[in-house]
Amino acid sequence: MAVKRDYYEVLGVSRDASPEELKKAYRRLAMQYHPDRNPNDKQAEERFKEVGEAYAVLGDAQKRQRYDAFGHAGDGMPDLGGFSFESAFDLFDMFFGGGRRRARTGPQRGSDLRMNVEITFKEAVFGATRTIEVPRAETCPDCSGSGAAPGTSPEQCPQCGGSGQVRRSVNSVFGQVVNVTACPRCRGEGRIVSDPCPRCRGHGRVESRKTLEVQIPAGVDEDVQVRVAGEGEAGPRGGPPGDLYLAFRIQPHPTLVRRGQDLIYELPVSVPQAVLGDRITVPTVDSEAQVDVPAGTQDGRVLKLNGMGVPHIRSGRRGDQLCVVRVVIPAHLTGEHRKLYEQLGSRDGRPADVRKGFFDHLRDALRG
Incomplete structure (x- = not known):
């Protein structure tokens, strides 16, 4: 089993660091090692968790006092235990106000789409009206996005009570640590579809293609994107659609x-x-x-x-x-x-x- 590093060393601060210095160190390191900034980097994920665990202890006055007195749980004392990636994310969201790990029980905005459109040199100069076909996910017309078969409705998840989250408390020398994770039964949805819609198979959305007439502004260049509001993918659980962004490939002029x-x-x-x-x-x-x-x-x-x-x-x-x-x-x-x-x-x-x-x-x- 790997030996835990000293929490002060993890945050790169001295043992007499002030609360503001701890906050500053945590903010910098959490942003540096956040998984969204380091996709598929296992080492960065471990550092992100380690930084969160260190600040969870040192940022709390009582837990810091116990840590200063007893150190890590190695001298016959129980381990801090259970500080997971979910806990690290929850601390990050609480610190920065992001809320990215909250339950997904309500409607969500659909994803944005991006398309490349090839246009002539003259169209780029003077603008044009073009008809394009956009492949995208749209709200299922049979279940109106609920995912449940017509005539039925989704049910509240009995395990999490509709919150989409489950909590587990662990007692340690540093106090009680609460881990919040996505409900394994409803996968964070907060609801269960017992009788799924045959058309969308319970997803609430179906793949479709929509024909759109779009205006290409005069003077557009290849480094310009045009936003078409509300023409992205339909939002999950009846949420609003995302937007469509058009990029352009311009055919060269002969002279x-x-x-x-x-x-x-x-x-x-x-x-x-x-x-x-x-x-x-x-x-x-x-x-x-x-x-x-x-x-x-x-x-x-x-x-x-x-x-x-x-x-x-x-x-x-x-x-x-x-x-x-x-x-x-x-x-x-x-x-x-x-x-x-x-x-x-x-x-x-x-x-x-x-x-x-x-x-x-x-x-x-x-x-x-």
Whole structure:
């Protein structure tokens, strides 16, 4: 049998620690080792129980006095005994006001559901109405969620009297310790269904699929979730339904890339267009627009189409479309074209004048 650690050592406090210091230590350690924060971690569960047991003794003035006098129940004295995980949870709930281990006798809210919806790039920008099918648990129509066969009702559990809990008292050198656990007969429900509903087999809910028409807001992105209130799973024992949360997978656009509320388009420009200037038709998210390329435009320059980006999901204000110039250098020249280029300038082995680069132009465009 493992030897229990000193309770002061468990909480990491000195033997003359004040009640406030004990509370502070318990709060920190209980939160650190709580099973909800450490799923499937047996060691954390044991530490959570150990911390709760230590504070149950040291946090009580009389029990602390006896512990200081006699130590652990090892010198012919009865063990503290029976401090279970349920006791640790009950202490945690009492300390933090959570109440998570209370009986489940009343209606409970249904679980939330999450779904991924694939939408087009244009739908993400301008919004849309979509019809989706949601698999979920719904209240059984035959028993109205009671789980009992039509014409019958659930009965109060005779073992726990409807509380869903059973209590066991253990006397020890530190006083009486009360353990509260879920009733084994009704499994914490507080009631028993003797004649279960044939349709839901006593569960009170049935699996179903519901068709919903949902609104996708304009400007939605893949890091945004849309809440559809009351469209989650039905609550147990007639409780209210949970909510449905929609996440989105957005299909890429063939030529546009989204950056926040702005759209980026790489605009291919020929050498003559860059040198002499031109008006070029470019694609936008919903149609086309014309952009003026000034004479002498350098590669990487950003030309802005104001208000032609993505609307903000809350304010509705649209971003811009940023057209990034890509000067296309011909890879193959005809003899005539080669002569023309040779007439425009000579090759003297010196570097050309350096103009602003892509990031300089992009920074200027974003600054307005």
